[in-house]
Amino acid sequence: MRTQMGIIGAGPAGLLLSRLLALQGIDSVVLENRSREYVEARIRAGILEQNTVDVLTGAGMGDRLHREGLEHRGVYLQYPGVRHQLDFPALCGRRVWVYGQTEVVKDLVAAQLAGGPPLLFDVSDVAVEDVDTDSPRVRFTDADGAARVLECDVVAGTDGFHGPSRAVVAEGTGQQLWERTYPYAWLGILADAAPATDELIYAWHPDGFALHSMRSPSVSRLYLQVDPSERIEDWSDDRIWEGLATRFALDGWELSTGTVTEKSILPMRSFVSAPMRRGRLFLAGDAAHIVPPTGAKGLNLAVADVVLLSRAVVRLLQDKETDLADAYSDTALRRVWRATHFSWWMTSMLHTTGDPFDAQLQLSQLRRVCSSEAAARELAENYTGLPL
Template identity: 65%
Template sequence: MVRVRTQVAIIGAGPAGMLLSHLLSLEGIESVVLETRSEEYVASRIRAGILEQSTVDLLRDLGLADRLEREGEEHHGIHLQWPHERRHLDFAELIGRSVWLYGQTEVQKDLVAARHRDGQEIHYEVSGTTLHDVETDHPWVEYVDAAGRPCRLDADVIAGCDGSFGPSRATVPDGVRRRWERSYPFSWLGVLADVAPSTDELIYARHPDGFALHSMRSREVSRFYLQVPNETDLADWPEDRIWEALATRLGHDRDGWTLATGPITEKSVLPMRSFVMSPMRHGRLFLAGDAAHIVPPTGAKGLNLAVADVALLAPALAALLGKNDATLADAYSATAQRRVWRCTHFSWWMTTMLHTDGDPFNHQLQVSQLDWITSSRAGAAGLAENYAGLPIGF
């Protein structure tokens, strides 16, 4: 068996794991990253596209925002739409903060490039990853490397950044962990298309046929979402049907707006759910990102919440391992979950406000809420504050 030692074993090489390894290296803490998938697979996963102000500020402070500054787009707000109404919320004017359009795939590329420059040890395509002795001061990870060799990674701490299907979450015993979960009665049909966006900023549209979102990935590529029933078969949604549904749900009859169409390059169905697990620490195992919580993408919180987690976790581990000071580590779970629940609520709130369920009473409530948010400065500022993101330390 190949046996290696490090200070922090990081499970998962997505943005949370990569950013954590970078932050730890700045604190003089060494780490080894283990990832089940290939580097190419992790880099190509299509995920979030909106970065909160606090995420952008952190990347700038770390010197990791050069390409974001060149290729990303700053958005000062969003459009909220329902039949016969489209209203703009100006976040910059309301709260002095904005968001950036810059895909998770691009963030991942920047983080991986930075870690390669620093010589970060990353093992891709490992299998059989199992966590041991996390309740002791000497946890270790057992795995099989890409060459088929059994390996053991000894560490002082294990950081579980391996998402909802990784082994880290499952390592916390049933008698210790608590779960809160909600599955929504609809999914999103996500579409990437080679066509310039038909909007300057995102459009969130509530329509009797179901929710629709017009987003974008660049000046040449648009991203769209449609509310569809759970268990939707992609074969039932050919291109013509997708464009017709988008034109109907996003159509706006007051300013002559039209939806530009183009070749669809990718389709997928995303189930919608909320999940929170507590605690985010068990012994010497610390969870971050989707390993501890999942939110529906309506509020653009998933990646940003993972960034906030590791921004708290890195100094906590540095103090624990570098100074033998457990104060921040002991507070990590409670501190992180304050933000987790705020973002979980906001994501649920946006989801229930914009998705249809056929209930006439709910329809009237949703329209009333949309009207209040877009006509009340207090309502608009509340949405803007949550969407653009609270400070990292919230």
């Protein structure tokens, strides 16, 4: 097989990259080691920055997003006895949308299979070769068990932390790694319950953090801070609802409950690797960085990566200029570290440690954000997405 851009991984980063390149006349082939059903069912992030919505809309992926997505003007910050609304348009002129990553992927897959560039599911034994030359290749076994070779001009590794691409970059560049594992996790549920709030609620409570989000007018997405050692089997639905009700408690307000349709425990960590490039192999999304979900940055960072990368690839292959490709890693990492800091800051402000001193510092920070326009604007600017 021959293509201009080989893309490993059919998550939102790889699929959107293929779409953006196709709109600029660049051919690609997307390889995915999972089935279509698995890819479209993965429950992930649900908050889209203004920039992400604009990029998806510009790529022709905005119809269902604007029809079914929930536009949000802010969030609530809560601590015992206080629930304060941050008005994002008033603070920074931007908004966010609630539209699950699962839905973004479904839209991108449907567009790809409806006459878009080739998208191959259920591949295995993926190996990237000759990335230090102008003719890299990707070897793989297709869904029928046949050995295949994909000859490329450029390769994108959008295959996540455990994919083969990151290891290839690390082998040839002396890649640096920065990582932090947080001493808490999120127990997340999907529930057939109408959201009890018009905006997301980020709640600090002595028992631990809680987040009230939503996926639709009839489906809520809720999270509880738990210890990473907890087992999901030990959390009955009643125990989960009781914990949520306690942490969201506020006079005059009541939590909506319903049937829990999905629950899982998500460990939390930060991870950044540099550089995000080796020769003609470029990393994007979780292959290069992971952030805790508190700041809603993971999917949005992946979109920012592929916007930069698509511009660099078009300039490299059509204009034969290397400037954007050479600058890609440094440019992307500046945004990655900003988002990593914001995610760390939100996480540190809202998750309890059991230390009374930490608790007072967190409450002081929350009061500051809720009472200072400057502090609130800083949160709003970062949450809704800095300019690409």
